[in-house]
Amino acid sequence: MSYQPQFPGFFTSDQGAVPAHHHDDSHTLAATPKQMQYATALAAKTGTPLPKGIGADRVALSAWIDGHKPKPVEGRFANYPSSKQVAFAERIARVKRREVPRECFHDKTMMSRWIDGNKPR
Template identity: 60%
Template sequence: MSFEPQFPNLFAPEQGALPIGEPQPATEKQVRYAQTIALRTGATIPRRAAADRAALSRWIDAHKPKAPSGKFANYPSSKQVAFAERIARIKRREIPHECFRDKVMMSKWIDGNKPR
């Protein structure tokens, strides 16, 4: 028994996804970040992308710098370590040594010890 008696072809694959309303304009933060990427890479931002939030997001994803890779790619950043050390001083706690070798562990330690 099929459940399509009243609305045949309602979920037909050829229908595709339809946009819901007008595209939203890009945010100021999005535009600034895209301009920074464009200056560093020499790429140009298409006009259509600058006016549409989703299109600009796709452009940013395609042109943003790749994540670092290599021996130290999993180490926490200097800002992350400094923030964790500041929390440790406030809370009078030690940061586990493993956290200095893994940015995910450092992030979890920070989230668990942030002053509220």
């Protein structure tokens, strides 16, 4: 038997869902500095200018980023580690004087776990 705490009036059925963001300007949150940095770099890389005033609306900027960021790699080599990941693992291996297991070169998740387990602290 489980015990479920009761909170009278806390979650009433007439309350309904509350939207995460409203369309009126009084509740719009400005974009975060990290969001703006990423969007600016993405705009420069793609040659697409940022819409005017988009930094004032976090949700709109997030939607713009989602529409312009690079698509994930698909195909035969999609699961392979990136060249940066391999280079980092090889630097760790030299410092620790050990080899990176061969299977890590065929699976980015395994490579990530090996890096996390062997990073110099």
